[in-house]
Amino acid sequence: MDGGGVDAGGADGGGAALDCPGIFDCASLCADGDDPCVNACIARGSADANARATDVVTCALAYGCTDETCLGASCASELAACAGTTPADGGVPMVDGGTPLPACTPLTGVPELTGPIAGLSASYGAGDPIHVSVPVDADTARVIVGVYEVGTTLYVAGTAMDVASSSSADLMLYAGVAGGATGTFYLSVELCSTSVCTTPFVRNTFQRADRTDPTLSGESYVATRENVGGAAMTTACTTTIPIQSFTIL
Secondary structure, X not given: OOOOOOOOOOOOOOOOOEOHHHHHHHHHOOOOOOHHHHHHHHHHEOHHHHHHHHHHHHHHHHHOOOOHXXXXXXXXXXXXXXXXXXXXXXXOOOOOOOOOOOEOOOOOOOOOEOOOOEOOOOEEOOOOEEEEEEEEOOOOOEEEEEEEEOOOOOEEEEEEEEOOOOOEEXXXXXXXXXXXXXXXXXXXXXXXXXXXXXXXEEEEEEEOOXXXXXXXXXXXXXXXXXXXXXXXXXXXXXEEEEOOOEEEO
16 A cells, blocks of 8 residues: 555545445555545445455455465455456355255365354353364364354454364354454354465355344354365355354343
8 A cells, every 4th residue: 555645535525335346446545554544445335345345354364365366365256256256166156046055965075064163152241262162074174263243244253273184173262352342143164174274275164144144043054165276166055053143242
């Protein structure tokens, strides 16, 4: 970003909602450390654009990306969704018009959850530690866990660790920050087939089918399997692993 001040409203005075690439283009013109300018760019984005931009930022943080090469290797799906294009591996089948996704079947070489997340409490105070055990199979080398709010795309915390084959990953993360967001939340899980998610790797993400849907009771994870930096393979399927909600007070 250059050091000069920029009117984030742009030539149109801020009247036109920005798409996802537009948010990043706008923010790139803000001076370093000018958070009000960046926030103004975010405020100009549509709800969908902000959700897609959040996905890109969350992925970049999860993989420690600081350049386009890393983003292209680790966050191709998020970047493609932001741009409104289809990634080279064929894209992720989405639930549309009530069309059901197929049930997941075990695949050799694909990291999988082998059961529900253990250790979650019904509620936490803001900033409290969350200790969980994530059961994974022999194809899993790294586990990434994130805390998301139910009914929005808000991401408040996350952590990651490498694991030994056929083990449970025992992780600790925080319930947001003290004095931060409160409400109802759940955990997403991202599994990589290589340590530190080194490319090429197979990624399997366990998320909600629609993160903006306020309904959660009885819901199970949708798994999205991707081949990052390798032969094309992107599929989404339903699991029987329940999503457990908890409150941050």
